[in-house]
Amino acid sequence: MKSTPSISDAERQMLDRREIMVSGMIDDENASVSISKLLFLQMRDSKAPVTLFINSPGGQVTACLAIHDTIEFLEAPVHTHGLSLVSGCALWLLAAGEPGHRSIQPDSWLAIEPTQFGSLEGETAEHARKLNARLAILLASKTVLSEREVNSALLHGRSFTVAEAVEFSLADKVSDRPL
Numbered sequence: 001m002k003s004t005p006s007i008s009d010a011e012r013q014m015l016d017r018r019e020i021m022v023s024g025m026i027d028d029e030n031a032s033v034s035i036s037k038l039l040f041l042q043m044r045d046s047k048a049p050v051t052l053f054i055n056s057p058g059g060q061v062t063a064c065l066a067i068h069d070t071i072e073f074l075e076a077p078v079h080t081h082g083l084s085l086v087s088g089c090a091l092w093l094l095a096a097g098e099p100g101h102r103s104i105q106p107d108s109w110l111a112i113e114p115t116q117f118g119s120l121e122g123e124t125a126e127h128a129r130k131l132n133a134r135l136a137i138l139l140a141s142k143t144v145l146s147e148r149e150v151n152s153a154l155l156h157g158r159s160f161t162v163a164e165a166v167e168f169s170l171a172d173k174v175s176d177r178p179l
Contacts, residue, residue, distance in 0.1 A: 015041070019051045022067070023083075026059030026090060035070045038078070046075040052097065053081050058088015058113060061131060065089070068138065071096045081105075082171060088113040092135065095142040095170050103175040110160040110170060112139075112153035143169040 007015075014021065020037045024030065034052075041050045052071070058064065071078045071093070080097030082104035091112060094102060104110065115132055136150040145153075145168050152158070165171045 017051075018045075018048055019053065021053045021055070022090070022093065023053075023055045024057075024059075026056055026063050026067070028060065028063050028066075031060075031063035031066050034067050038067075038070050038074060042074045042076050049077045049079050049098070049101070050074070051079045051081060052093065053083055054086050054090050054093055055083035056087070056090035056093075057085055058090045061089050061115070061135070063089075064092055065134075068092050068096050077101065079103075080171075081175075082108045082110065082165075085109050087111040089135075091170060092139055095139055100172055102171045103173045103177075104162055104165055104171040105176065106162060106174050108162055108165070108174075110162070110165045112150070112158045114157045115154050145169075 011021075015037060018041050020034055020041075022030070022034050038050060038052075041048075077098040078096070079101035080094045080103070082094045084105065084107065086094050086104065086108060087110065091110060094104070094110075115128070115135075132151065132154050135154060136147040139145060139150045140147045160168065160170060162171075162174045166174060
């Protein structure tokens with residue numbers, strides 16, 4: 001039987017300040033922890049902002065989308081702040097933040113990574129194409145990137161300087177501190 005991870009003093013203090021850290025590879029388990037924290041803070045106060053700190057190379061697309069969908073579901077505004085690395089599906093989390101409250105560190109590295117579906121066939125390949133289309137629509141709706149540009153990045157990859165991240169509306173500001 002899997003034990004429930006205990007919350008550290010640092011995590012407790014962050015929750016008291018309505019802050020959540022998403023770091024490392026995003027998988028179902030740590031997405032579940034992040035979602036639980038978001039819902040907990042929503043339950044405590046549905047109007048007060050939550051700050052989501054992101055330092056991640058991405059991970060499982062469906063796990064990232066579960067966090068993204070939770071952010072969209074909440075009444076509480078979610079402010080996002082990209083730390084050093086915001087790549088892959090973690091970039092969708094940064095862009096999902098409340099407009100005007102999406103910031104990145106001056107030395108952040110941001111990238112859309114090519115989706116890795118391998119040699120999928122049949123129904124699974126069709127699901128992968130639909131998932132890519134959904135990713136393109138989501139990111140295009142939050143940025144000035146077109147669906148076509150996002151689709152191209154999902155095929156070939158694309159990195160962004162911090163200036164480009166702001167120019168393309170992946171973030172609103174470069175800042176040492178969250179907005």
